[in-house]
Amino acid sequence: MFDYLPYIREWNFPHIWCSGCGDGIVLKALIRATDGLGIHRDEAVMVSGIGCSSRTPGYVDVNTLHTTHGRALAFATGVKHASPNLNVIVVTGDGDATAIGGNHYIHAARRNIDITVLLYNNYIYGMTGGQVSPTTRKGDRASTAPFGSIEPPFNISGLAKAAGASFVARGDVYNVKKLEKLIKLAIQKKGFSLLEILSPCPTAWGRRNKMGHPVQLMEWLRDSTVSMEKWEKMTDEEREGKIRTGVLHDVARPEFTDEYAKLVKRLKAEK
Amino acid sequence: MAEGAPASKKPAIIRVKLEWCKGCEICVTFCPKNVLEMEGGKVKVARVEDCTKCMLCELRCPDFAITVE
Numbered sequence: 648m649f650d651y652l653p654y655i656r657e658w659n660f661p662h663i664w665c666s667g668c669g670d671g672i673v674l675k676a677l678i679r680a681t682d683g684l685g686i687h688r689d690e691a692v693m694v695s696g697i698g699c700s701s702r703t704p705g706y707v708d709v710n711t712l713h714t715t716h717g718r719a720l721a722f723a724t725g726v727k728h729a730s731p732n733l734n735v736i737v738v739t740g741d742g743d744a745t746a747i748g749g750n751h752y753i754h755a756a757r758r759n760i761d762i763t764v765l766l767y768n769n770y771i772y773g774m775t776g777g778q779v780s781p782t783t784r785k786g787d788r789a790s791t792a793p794f795g796s797i798e799p800p801f802n803i804s805g806l807a808k809a810a811g812a813s814f815v816a817r818g819d820v821y822n823v824k825k826l827e828k829l830i831k832l833a834i835q836k837k838g839f840s841l842l843e844i845l846s847p848c849p850t851a852w853g854r855r856n857k858m859g860h861p862v863q864l865m866e867w868l869r870d871s872t873v874s875m876e877k878w879e880k881m882t883d884e885e886r887e888g889k890i891r892t893g894v895l896h897d898v899a900r901p902e903f904t905d906e907y908a909k910l911v912k913r914l915k916a917e918k
Numbered sequence: 919m920a921e922g923a924p925a926s927k928k929p930a931i932i933r934v935k936l937e938w939c940k941g942c943e944i945c946v947t948f949c950p951k952n953v954l955e956m957e958g959g960k961v962k963v964a965r966v967e968d969c970t971k972c973m974l975c976e977l978r979c980p981d982f983a984i985t986v987e
Contacts, residue, residue, distance in 0.1 A: 648976065648987040660938060661981060667942030671980030823977045849942075861942040865978075 654678045654688070656708050663702060667861020669820030669846030670767060674703055676823055677736075677765065680830035691734045694723040696748060699774045699848070700740040700767035717748030720755045723762050731904040734834060737764045741782040742772045745803050749781075756810035759838045760903035765830065766803060766841060769848035777851030788855040804843045808896045813838030815896035819845035821868035822892065832894065838902050845872070845890065930969035931987050936960055939983040945975035 655678070664670045681691060688709040695701035697716035704711035710733075714722045719737045727735045744752050744766050755762060770787065772778040777790040781801040788795055808815045814836040818826040826844065833840040845868060847853060849861045858864050875893035878886065932953070941959040950972060955964040961984060969986065976986050 648985045651982055655982070661940070664980065666940035667944060668980055671982065672978055675977070675979075675982065820978075820980075823974075861944055862947045865944055865948065 649675075649679055649682075651675060651678055654682070654708055655706055659706055662706055664699060665848075665850045667849045667864070668699070669769075669844075669864075670700055670703065672820040672823060673700075673765065673767060673826065673844055673846060674706060676827040677703075677830055678707070680827050680834065681734075683827075684831055684834060686734055686834070690732070691736065692723075692726050693736050693738060694719045694726065695738045696740075696743040697774075698740040698743045698772075699769065700738055700765075700846070701743060703738040717743055717746070718751065719743065720748060720751035720762070720764070724751075724755060724758075724760055727760055727762055727904060728907070731761070731908070735762045736834065737762055739764065739766055740773075740780075741766065741768045741770070741801075741803065742780040745781045745801050745806065753806065753810040756807045756812040756839045756841065758903040759811055759813050759900045761837055761839070763830075763833045763836075763840045764807075764842065765833070766843050767846045768803065768843050769846050769852060771848050771852040773848040773851040777848075777855065783852075787852070789852070790855075804841065804895055807839070807841035811839070811900065812841050812896070813898050813900045813902075814840035814894075815843075816841070816894045817843045817845070817890070817892045819868045819872050819890075819892055821865050822872065825892065829894070836897070838900055845892075930966055930971050932963045932966055932969060932975075933985045933987075934961055934963065935983045938981045940981050942980065944978050944980070945984055948978060949975055 692710040693704040694712040695704045696719035719739050723735050723737045768782050770782050772780050779789045779792050779796050783796045784800050786795045804815050804817055816829045818829040833842040847864045853859050853864050871890050872892045873889050878891040939960045946954040951968040953965050953969045955962045975984050
């Protein structure tokens with residue numbers, strides 16, 4: 648048994664997430680990961696925007712900042728810049744980070760600022776009633792696409808990699824031990840770390856797409872996710888409909904707050 | 919119990935916080951030993967003697983509602 652109580656704001660429970668929503672599973676994995684890394688609560692800051700996933704900081708007893716829609720990364724950049732020693736963790740969703748906050752997302756990745764982003768991908772705007780989000784898959788039904796979405800979705804991990812993130816990974820709420828491991832790696836990595844977490848919404852997405860029961864969504868994750876090792880050995884035909892999980896990209900690049908400190912040092916020496 | 923202690927042969931104790939359980943059935947469905955059942959829309963520990971303490975129910979419970987020790 649893992650004792651979560653010292654890390655949560657118990658008075659705020661039960662949480663608001665729907666029955667079977669994976670967001671609670673991520674929260675628990677995050678708590679175990681930070682505990683495993685020995686991060687003291689005073690050394691951690693959790694920043695979120697708006698949406699279901701962004702309610703996460705309200706349940707964790709660390710330094711937390713619940714900000715405006717799409718702007719979690721902007722606030723987090725300020726926090727990290729002011730106090731580079733803090734572990735800054737952004738909790739955001741597919742709509743929050745890649746629609747309204749899309750610009751902050753690509754530029755934080757471009758700067759390679761040392762922030763860990765846990766991006767919960769639930770494939771929809773869950774909280775506001777199931778509108779099409781940037782990750783709703785083509786053909787999926789949503790309240791604003793009753794006959795199926797005609798848009799291709801964003802590959803949000805690919806977007807972060809292309810924009811310059813030094814660490815990109817994907818996990819899901821079925822494979823919980825792996826998720827915990829990926830969160831640890833993302834936090835430990837110096838630079839912009841993006842962890843996309845598949846946490847499909849049972850209420851607004853699943854019900855419209857023949858997966859109305861949380862168990863069906865978990866079975867879908869079990870059957871469609873494949874490890875990187877397995878993915879490498881698969882043919883294009885076998886990869887159809889499968890989603891790879893694990894570390895997708897991991898490189899060393901100069902980090903923003905380090906570069907800033909170097910600049911300050913250089914200018915002081917020139918004085 | 920100390921963290922990381924080897925799994926003991928002591929029988930498992932499964933606790934359910936009914937007021938936090940939302941009845942999603944994830945723990946019931948994915949328990950490899952079929953220890954849990956649904957009753958009145960919530961989880962019920964039906965066969966605790968079969969529990970191998972694999973912890974999957976606790977790990978996957980989104981609601982912090984079930985613990986195994």
